[in-house]
Amino acid sequence: MTTTVYNADWVLPISSSPIKDGVVVVRNGLIISVSEHEQLKDNYDSVVKLDGALLPGFVNAHTHLELSGLKGKVTSTREGLSEWLHRLNDQLETYVTEKHEKEIREEVENLRQVGVVAIGDITNTGITYDILRNKRIGGVVFREYIDGLGEEEMGLPDFVSDKIGSSLYVSLSPHALYSTSKVLLEKILKLNKDNNRKTSIHWLESLEELDLYRNHDGPLSNLLHRLWPCITSRYEHSMMNHKHFQEEYFSDQLILVHALESDNQLLKRYKESGVNIVICPRSNYFISGELPPLRDFVSQDISFAIGTDSLASVEDLDVRKEIVLIRENFPEISAEFLLKSLTYNGAKALGIDDQFGSIEVGKSAKLVHLNFDKVHNNVERYIIDNFSNLSLEVIG
Numbered sequence: 205m206t207t208t209v210y211n212a213d214w215v216l217p218i219s220s221s222p223i224k225d226g227v228v229v230v231r232n233g234l235i236i237s238v239s240e241h242e243q244l245k246d247n248y249d250s251v252v253k254l255d256g257a258l259l260p261g262f263v264n265a266h267t268h269l270e271l272s273g274l275k276g277k278v279t280s281t282r283e284g285l286s287e288w289l290h291r292l293n294d295q296l297e298t299y300v301t302e303k304h305e306k307e308i309r310e311e312v313e314n315l316r317q318v319g320v321v322a323i324g325d326i327t328n329t330g331i332t333y334d335i336l337r338n339k340r341i342g343g344v345v346f347r348e349y350i351d352g353l354g355e356e357e358m359g360l361p362d363f364v365s366d367k368i369g370s371s372l373y374v375s376l377s378p379h380a381l382y383s384t385s386k387v388l389l390e391k392i393l394k395l396n397k398d399n400n401r402k403t404s405i406h407w408l409e410s411l412e413e414l415d416l417y418r419n420h421d422g423p424l425s426n427l428l429h430r431l432w433p434c435i436t437s438r439y440e441h442s443m444m445n446h447k448h449f450q451e452e453y454f455s456d457q458l459i460l461v462h463a464l465e466s467d468n469q470l471l472k473r474y475k476e477s478g479v480n481i482v483i484c485p486r487s488n489y490f491i492s493g494e495l496p497p498l499r500d501f502v503s504q505d506i507s508f509a510i511g512t513d514s515l516a517s518v519e520d521l522d523v524r525k526e527i528v529l530i531r532e533n534f535p536e537i538s539a540e541f542l543l544k545s546l547t548y549n550g551a552k553a554l555g556i557d558d559q560f561g562s563i564e565v566g567k568s569a570k571l572v573h574l575n576f577d578k579v580h581n582n583v584e585r586y587i588i589d590n591f592s593n594l595s596l597e598v599i600g
C-alpha cells in the first residue's frame with residue numbers, strides 16, 4: 205500500500221476550521237488522517253512539505269462540456285435569455301458534437317489545471333462519459349431531455365446505470381420547465397428518485413422565464429412559438445405550473461441551476477425545502493448583464509454551489525473566475541462561504557459528498573495545492589483575494 209504524507213502551512217478541510225501546519229495522510233487515493241503536525245502519531249519515512257495551502261478539489265457543479273466547440277461562437281449582447289437562445293440555436297443547427305471531440309477532450313484536460321476534480325455535466329449525446337472516466341474526473345453526467353412540451357416523443361431508459369467510472373454517475377435532467385412537458389418531467393423525477401439520483405434543471409435563468417411562467421407571455425414565449433409552432437395554447441396543459449413545481453418537487457433531491465430571478469417568497473421556499481442551488485454568475489452576466497441576488501441568499505443563510513455553464517456563454521471553464529466576479533460585486537460575502545461554495549456545496553448538490561467536497565477521513569485524496577510562501581493569519585481571505593494569481597496544482 206502506498207502512503208503519502210503531506211504537510212502544508214495550512215490545511216483547509218472546509219468541514220472544519222483551517223489547520224495551521226496541517227498534515228494529511230493519504231493511502232491508495234483516500235484520506236486516512238487529518239491533523240496538526242505535532243499530533244502526527246505515526247513516524248513516516250518521508251513527508252512531502254508543501255508551501256501554502258491544501259484544499260479539497262473544486263467542484264464545477266454545472267457545465268455542458270459537449271458544447272466546447274462553441275467557444276467564442278456566440279457573442280454577448282446582454283439582451284436576455286431568448287435573444288441568446290436564438291443565437292445559440294442558430295449555431296446548434298449545424299453543430300455536430302462528434303466533430304468537436306478534440307475541443308471537448310482539451311476542456312476535460314483543463315479541468316485539473318483549474319483545480320476541478322468533480323463536475324455536474326449536462327449531455328445530450330453521452331460523448332463525455334468515456335472522456336471523463338478516462339481522465340478520472342468524478343461527479344454526475346446528466347442526460348438532458350428537451351421535448352418541446354410534448355412536441356417530440358422521447359423515450360427514457362428504464363433504469364439509470366449505476367456508475368460509469370469509479371466516482372462518476374449518470375442521472376437524467378429535464379432541460380427546463382419551459383422546454384420539457386409536465387408528463388416527461390414527472391417521469392424523469394420519478395426515475396431519478398427510484399434510482400437515488402438527483403435531478404438537475406435550469407431554473408429562472410432570466411426575468412423572461414418568470415414572465416413566461418406567470419403570464420405565458422413575453423420574449424421567451426415568442427421564441428418558443430417560433431421553435432415549436434404547435435405550442436400555441438399548450439402551456440397550460442403541457443407545462444408544469446411553476447408554483448406546483450415549487451410546492452411538490454423542491455427538495456434536497458433537486459438541483460436548481462441559475463435561480464437568477466428569486467424573490468423573497470422563493471428564497472423562503474429554497475430555505476425550507478433544502479433544494480440545491482447552483483449559480484453560474486459569469487454566464488448570467490454574459491447573457492443578461494445581471495448577477496444572482498447573492499446578498500439576499502447569504503442574508504437568508506441559503507447556500508449555493510458554483511458552476512460555469514458552457515463555452516457558449518463563458519470564455520473558459522475556470523471556476524475560480526466565478527469566485528472572482530462574486531468577490532468584486534459582493535465583497536461582504538465571506539471568503540469562508542465562497543470556498544465552501546466551490547467545494548462542499550457542489551459535492552453535496554451532486555450527491556457525491558461522501559467522496560468529495562472536504563478533507564476528511566475516507567474521502568478522495570484529489571486535493572488542490574495553492575502555493576504561496578507567506579503564512580497569513582486569515583488564510584481563507586488571503587486565498588480568495590489572490591485567487592487567480594496563486595499557482596495551483598491538483599495532487600493525488
Ligand SMILES: [Zn+2]
Pocket residue numbers: 266267268326406461513514
Ligand atoms: Zn446550463
